[in-house]
Amino acid sequence: MQCQLIQNFLNLPGIIGFSLISLNGASQPYSVGFSQGNSPDQYPQLVQGIQQIIKTTPASFEFCSFQFGPYQVELHKAENGAVLIVFSEGSLPSHYSKSISELMQFIKVDYAALIESIRSIKSMNLGQEATVSLELQTANVDDVVAAMNSLSQITSRYLGPQLVANHWRTNRSQDMDGIDKFRISVDGVISVTDMGQQLSAEQLVAIRLWTKRFHQRCTRIIRDYDALVEQALLEQHWQLLFGR
Numbered sequence: 142m143q144c145q146l147i148q149n150f151l152n153l154p155g156i157i158g159f160s161l162i163s164l165n166g167a168s169q170p171y172s173v174g175f176s177q178g179n180s181p182d183q184y185p186q187l188v189q190g191i192q193q194i195i196k197t198t199p200a201s202f203e204f205c206s207f208q209f210g211p212y213q214v215e216l217h218k219a220e221n222g223a224v225l226i227v228f229s230e231g232s233l234p235s236h237y238s239k240s241i242s243e244l245m246q247f248i249k250v251d252y253a254a255l256i257e258s259i260r261s262i263k264s265m266n267l268g269q270e271a272t273v274s275l276e277l278q279t280a281n282v283d284d285v286v287a288a289m290n291s292l293s294q295i296t297s298r299y300l301g302p303q304l305v306a307n308h309w310r311t312n313r314s315q316d317m318d319g320i321d322k323f324r325i326s327v328d329g330v331i332s333v334t335d336m337g338q339q340l341s342a343e344q345l346v347a348i349r350l351w352t353k354r355f356h357q358r359c360t361r362i363i364r365d366y367d368a369l370v371e372q373a374l375l376e377q378h379w380q381l382l383f384g385r
Contacts, residue, residue, distance in 0.1 A: 144258045146247060147173060150240050154362050157212060157228040161248070161256065164195065164222040173259045175228070191216065195224060217241065219248045231304075231362060280340045280381055285348060286323075286331055288378035292352070293329040295373045299363045305329035312354035319344040320351060352382045 150156065151174040158174030194205065194216065206215045209228075217225040225248060227241070247255050297305050306329040313320055322336040340348070360366045371379070 144262055146243060147255075147258055147262055150244055152361060153234055153237060153240060154364070155229045155231045155233045155237075156361060157230055157358075159228065159244075160226040161252075161259070162191070162224045162226065163252070164224065170226065171256050171259050173262055191224070191226060217245060219245055219252075221249060221252060223248050223252050279342055280345050282333055282336055282338055282340050284377075285340060285345070285381050286333055288374075288381045289331045289348075289352065291374060291378050292355075292370065292382065293331065295370055296359055296363075296366075297329055299366075299369075300359070302328040308355055308358050309351075312358055313351055320347055349382060349384055356383075 151158065156174065158172060160170035160172040162170045191214075194207075195202070195218070198205070203218050204216065206213060208214070212228045212230055215225075215227040215229070217227070219225065225241075225245060293302075293305050293309070296308075300308070306325050306327055309325045309329065309331065313323070319336065319340070322333050324332045324334060326332070356366075356370070363369070374382075
């Protein structure tokens with residue numbers, strides 16, 4: 142039940158992810174919903190800053206919010222000494238407050254079970270990303286870039302080019318083979334420098350994982366995004382980017 146509650150919360154438009162910190166135990170946050178390399182765990186200064194904010198607030202502190210880069214951050218303090226940290230972007234839906242209340246109730250009732258659910262969800266997501274076909278084809282880099290730019294253009298109609306560019310950047314993992322060769326302009330146009338014309342199977346896998354993360358982020362913000370992309374994107378571009 143906790144896993145479904147977490148997934149429902151993460152699927153709310155505008156939600157990037159959330160973390161839990163216990164003031165009574167380990168200070169390391171438990172995070173879920175963030176793209177690889179972009180969770181608060183990767184920003185010790187942010188975690189320290191949040192802990193400092195909490196330490197300097199009155200005992201009656203229950204809520205505060207602030208801006209961190211492009212994200213809006215909310216701190217919700219539970220009665221058992223746990224703090225829920227929510228990262229969002231853009232406007233949130235009207236039923237957001239109800240979803241927060243439900244999540245806070247579970248934190249109060251069984252914090253340990255919620256942590257186990259977060260770990261379970263992260264394990265499942267990592268398993269899904271690691272599952273790739275053993276017979277992946279190679280692809281021409283120009284064709285793949287054209288497909289990515291087509292996806293950018295479709296998405297820009299709903300988010301605007303600057304937000305599209307930001308989503309491509311924040312969902313990129315630099316340790317993926319060849320990803321560092323891709324450039325994203327301020328208006329969301331993708332280009333490649335110093336790279337051969339033919340992508341290896343491993344490079345194509347990396348691009349598909351990157352595109353999947355971008356797609357998942359946009360799905361949380363744009364209503365019916367899956368259907369909109371599937372209708373507007375050329376079939377050959379869909380095959381290149383999603384492999385199905």
